[in-house]
Every structure is written in structure tokens, then in C-alpha cells.
Amino acid sequence: MNWFGDRRRKLEEELRKASSYTRSLIEASLDPLVTISPEGKITDVNEATVKVTGVGREELIGADFSNYFTEPGRAREGYQQVFQQGSVTDYPLTIRHSSGKLTSVLYNASVYKDVAGKVLGVFAAARDITERKQMEEELRAASLYTRSLIEASLDPLVTISPEGKITDVNKATELVTGFDRERLIGSDFSDYFTEPEKARQGYQKVISDGFVRDYPLTIRHTSGRLTYVLYNAALYTSESGKIQGVFAAARDITEQRQAEENLRAVNREVQEAGNVLASSVGEILMMTTQLATVSTETAASVNETISTVEEVKQTAKLSSQKSRSVSETAQQAVTVAQQGNIAVNATVEGINHIKALMESVGESIVRLSEQTLAIGEIITAVSDLAQQSNLLAVNAAIEASKAGEHGKGFAVVAQEIKSLADQSKHATEQVRAILGDIQKATGASVLAAEQVSKAVDAGVMQAAESGESIKKLAGNIAESAQAALQIAASSQQQLVGMDQIALAMDNIKVAAQQNVEGTKQAEKAAQNLNELGLKLKEMIGKYKV
Amino acid sequence: MSDKSIDWDRIHRRVAGTGAAIEKGFTPGPEEVQKILKARAGELSREPRREEAGEHIELVEFMLAKQRYGIESRYVGEVYPLKDYTPLPCTPPFVLGLINVRGRIISVVDIGKFFDMPEKGIGELSNVLIIRDDKMEFGILADSIIGVRKIAVERIQPSLPTLGGIRGEFLQGITNEPLAILDAGKLLSNGNIIVHEEA
DSSP, X not given: OHHHHHHHHHHHHHHHHOHHXXXXXXXXXXXXXXXXXXXXXXXXXXHHHHHHHTOOHHHHTTSBGGGGBSOHHXXXXXXXXXXXXXXXXXXXXXXXXXXXXXXXXXXXXXXXXXXTOOEEEEEEEEEEOHHHHHHHHHHHHHHHHHHHHHHHOSSOEEEEOTTSBEEEEOHHHHHHHSOOHHHHTTSBGGGGBSOHHHHHHHHHHHHHHSEEEEEEEEXXXXXXXXXXXXXXXXXXXXXXXXXXXXXXXXXXXXXXXXXXXXXXXXXXXXXXXXXXXXXXXXXXXHHHHHHHHHHHHHHHHHHHHHHHHHHHHHHHHHHHHHHHHHHHHHHHHHHHXXXXXXXXXXXHHHHHHXXXXXXXXXXXXXXXXXXXXXXXXXXHHHHHHHHHHHHHHHHHHHHHHHTGGGGHHHHHHHHHHHHHHHHHHHHHHHHHHHHHHHHHHHHHXXXXXXXXXXXXXXXXXXXXXXXXXXXXXXXXXXXXXXXXXXXXXXXXXXXXXXXXXXXXXXXXXXXXXXXXXXXXXXXXXXXXXXXHHHHHHHHHHHOXX | OGGGOOOHHHHHXXXXXXXXXXXXXXXXXHHHHHHHHXXXXXXXXXXXXXXXXXOXXXXXXXXXXXXXXXXXXXXXXXXXXXXXXXXXXXXXXXXXXXXEETTEEEEEEOHHHHTTOOOOOOOTTOEEEEEEOSSOEEEXXXXXXXXXXXXXXXXXXXXXXXXXXXXXXXXXXXXXXXXXXXXXXXXXXXXXXXXXXXX
């Protein structure tokens, strides 16, 4: 405007001084210059106007000013405003070129008067602002780009007024709080944290110090979910240095925290492992110590074993001798058993002879019994005879009694006969009783003979068994003799074996001594390992998360 | 068994002794002969029993069903062993049957059954007393014949009044031994004992 005012004054002066010179200057101006009559008709143009409209000077002069704009009404209002107010500044209009190309311009116009002060017309100078507009567009685009960058940021970003109110937020902030932008803007920044006081102290620190770095806070989501963040914030001021507010960026460290937790756990495990290692090494150390002791004992035992082997050797020698003598004794026993077998055979023969004799004895007894039967029959006949004699005597007596006195002597004889008959009868009864006894005795004898026969049979069987037993015994003794010989042979082999064992034991002795050495080395190694374990433990102790 | 070994020598001696005794045929030794002679002498030296004074009868004594009976010897023909008999059909039970005595056929009566005495059956030593008179002859069954003896009439007591009926009727009397004396005369004349075939 100043520029435009000076220009005008200069023009007026120049116009006053040299119209042609001014004219050339007008023509030389890059800004389209135009004069408009109060009726709105173009009265003059410069070359720049011809260029910007694409219309010839002759055609332009006398034409309506408003015809060359995209908004003729606004153009008309513009110059009318100039007529009314005397001037306008930066009145935006868009010139349409005859080819259709548009040129955005800002008009600065004022009335020009004659010396008398009469308004002659409007002098309007347009400033091509196409480039400027373009720059503005670019600026806006850049701003949008920045905005979208802010919006695209995964970190929740927020601007806070000096009073602690939220003035702007990005999408990430919406996500992390669960509130939308409208709800967030204008609310208290500190409301969205688990520790509002700490949040407040945070932004106050920014205001006092100008910034904060890695300020830890915890954002609470509407759902209750917590997000651990580190805030980095700085003041932003106006060009004049006035505090505008605080720009705060939060970095979600939940995962980082998790990772740290994991690391800590791993560390703990490593530490525990170190402990286990230390204790294991301790045990190994103890065991190697024990092993060393045991090895020493083993060496001692080996020595004892060597002496025992020597003793066993002596015993084997003795048993070899003994078994040889057992073998000889067994041979003798075999001979005795053979004699015994012969004796048993003789016994069996003898018993069989007894059996035959016993059978003949039984036979004799039976025959005797049969003969007593014959005697019985005879006795029965005798008894019968006695009976008949008795009756005859009775009849004789009867006859005698019938004879009366003459028969008296006869009666005596008859009586005598009767007495004899009675005695005979009595004798036969006695014989019968004796025969009964004989019968009983023979029965008993037959029974006894039978038992003897059976006993003899049993004796034969037993003798046969004895013979068998003696045979078996002889066999066993022969086997024993064989076994004793084998024992003698084995004892010999045992002796050889014992010598080998003695040799082996010497080797073992050497090995045991080496074992003792080796164990000592192992003990030393375990001690080294133990020290290593302690060092490891120490190192782990130093490394704290 | 070994401690009870048999004394074979003793056995041999005993057997030899027995054999010798058999050889001798049971001839009594001198001691035994003396013993027998002594006994006989004793017996002979005994005074013969005095014949009882007064009247006496002679009886044949016999046993029947453990009871001692006597029958006057004048009625007894003979005694005879009952060897085998032939049972007679259609006769009273007291008739045992018929026997053949040297060609004579004689009927045998079981007076035990006739007197209704307890039965004893026929023993092995059963005998028959044949009684007879001039009219009649039959056999009486007896278990055993004791013998002939004389008995004083005064010793005979009349039949016991308790023995009534048929038994009382045929009893001649009893003695204190006791001995039942059968009245053979009555038995022989009694009609009951005769079997009337036509009746």
C-alpha cells in the first residue's frame, strides 16, 4: 500500500512533470494497470493488462471493466467501493484470459481526481497472486502433510495449554485413551493417567524447564487397560517468545517393559543356574574327595585280596590232596559194596529155602489135621459101639430080672458090662475133646506157618531191595570216586587259576594306585570348576536389570 | 525172635516120647496097673449093698425131657436104639411112627406129647423102650436109658395131687429122687393110645 501510494504520488509528480515518461513506466509495469471511468468503462490499460486478458488495447478501452473477471458482480462492487470510499486494498478477483486461463489477482485501487478535486476515474493496479496462492496452497499441503504425519504417528501426541488443558491430539491418543478427539480437547491433560498429580508435575516441569525427557507415566484406557509410556515434551512459543503451550509425545514402553521383565526373568534363571552350578560343583568336589578316600581304601582292599588269593591257593592244594584220598577210599567202598551184593544174593537164596521148608511144614500140619479127622471118625464108631453095649447090658439086665432068682448072677455080669460100656463112652468123649484141642492147635499152626511164609516173602522182597540198594550204593560210590577224581583235577586247575588271579590282582593294584592319582586330579579339576562357578555367580550378581 | 529161639532138642525128645507111647499101644505102665488094681480091690472089698427088706419092684429107668422116669421091668421087652423109623400118616401127633425090630413092626409113642410135656425133640441118643403084655406091644420114646434097678415099694409115694389129668392117671407113683414111675399096665390097656382106624 505504501508502495502503491508512493507510486501514485510519484506518478502524479511524473505526470505533472513528464507525461510520456510516466507513460512508459506504466507500460513497463509488470502489474496489469487499468483506469476505469465512473461508468465502469476501461479508459486506459497497459501492456500487462493486454497480456493478462489476451485482448487488444483498442478492444479493451471503452469495454466494461467487469467483463474480464470470473465474477463480474464482485468486480463491479470493487470499483464502486473505490468510488464510494476512495480506495480498496487487496481486493481479490480472478481475471479470465481470452484463452480461458485464470489469473488470481489482488486489486489495489484509488480514485484519481483532477486538480480541482473532481473525480475523474479509478486507477486500479492488479497484483498477480497466482504464485503466491500457489505457495499458499503448497503451505497448506505441507501443513496437511505435517498434520497427517502427526496423525500417522503411533506415539500419542498432544498439545497442552499452559493451564493444562488439552488443545490438540492425534489418533494414537484417541486409541490409547479410548476417548474421541472432541472429548479430549479442552479436558484436563492429567485426567488420563493413573497418577494425575505426577502428570501435572510433568507438564509444569516442561513449562519451568522448557522440556522433559523420558518422563514415565501410565495412561488409563476407558476399558481400564494400562499403557506404560515415557513422555518427551517441549514448550512451543510464538515468534515473539510467548508461551503457547506444551507439545508432548508419549512412547509406549509396555512391550519394552515386558521385554525387560523377560530379561529380568532370564537373568534370574541364569543366576539360579549359576547357584545350581556352584552347588553341583560343590557336590562333585565332595564326591571326588570321597572317591579319593574310596580309591585309597580300594588299594588297601586289593592288597588284602592278594593275600587272600594266596590262602585260597593253599586251600586248593589241600583239597586236591584230600579229593585224591577220597577217590581211593571210594574205590575200596565199591569193592565192599560188591561183596555186600553177593552176600545179599546168598541171603535171598537162604530165605527161599526157608520158604520151601515152611511150605512142607504147613503141608505136614494139614495132613496131621486130616488124620485127626480119621481118628474122630473111629472114635464116633467106638462111641456108637459103647452105646450099643450099654443097651445090650440093659437088655441083659431086663432078661436077668425076668429070670428071677436064676438070673441074679447074670444081672451082676450085665451090670459090669454096662459099667464098661459107660467107661468106654466116657473115654471116647475125652478123646473127642483132645481131638478138638488138636484141631485148634493145627489151625493155629497152619496160621503160624502161613504167617511165616508171608514173612519169608517179605524177607525175600526186603533182601532183594537191600541188594538193589547196595547196587545203587555201589553205583553212587563209583560216581563219587569219579567226582573225587574230577575234584582233584579241578583243584589243580584252580591252582593255576589262582596264580592267574594273583597276577591280575597285581595289575589291579597298579590300576588302583593310578586311580588314586586320577581321583586327585579330578578333585583339583572340580576345585577349579568350583572357582569358575563362584566367578560366574559373581558376574551374574553384577549384571542387574 | 532170636531171644525166643526154639529148643529143638526138647521138641525132638517129646516127639520121640509120644512115638514110644504109641508103639506100646497104650499099655498102662506098672504104676497105672497098680492104681487100677487098687481101685478094683477097693471096689470088690466093699460090702455088697444089703438087699432092702420087704417087697420091692424092679424098674427100667430112662430120661425123657430131662425128667427121670421108671417102668416096671416085667413090662419091658427090651430097649432098642432108635435108628430109623417110618412116620405113620393119619395118626395123632404122639405117634412117632413105626420101627422094625428084628422083623416085628412096632409103633413108637412119644409119651412127652401124649402127656402134653414140653418138647425136646429126638436127640442123637434117642432110644426106644418096648413095653408089652399079652395083648399089647408098643415102644415108648426115651432120650436115654439109665439102667435097671430095684426099688423098695415103701419108697414109692402115691402120685402128687397136683399132677392131675392124664399124667396123674398113668403115674404109678414117685420117689424122692425124684423118679416118676409110669404105670405100664394102664398105658398098655388104655384105649386112648390105640388108634381106631375105623373111628
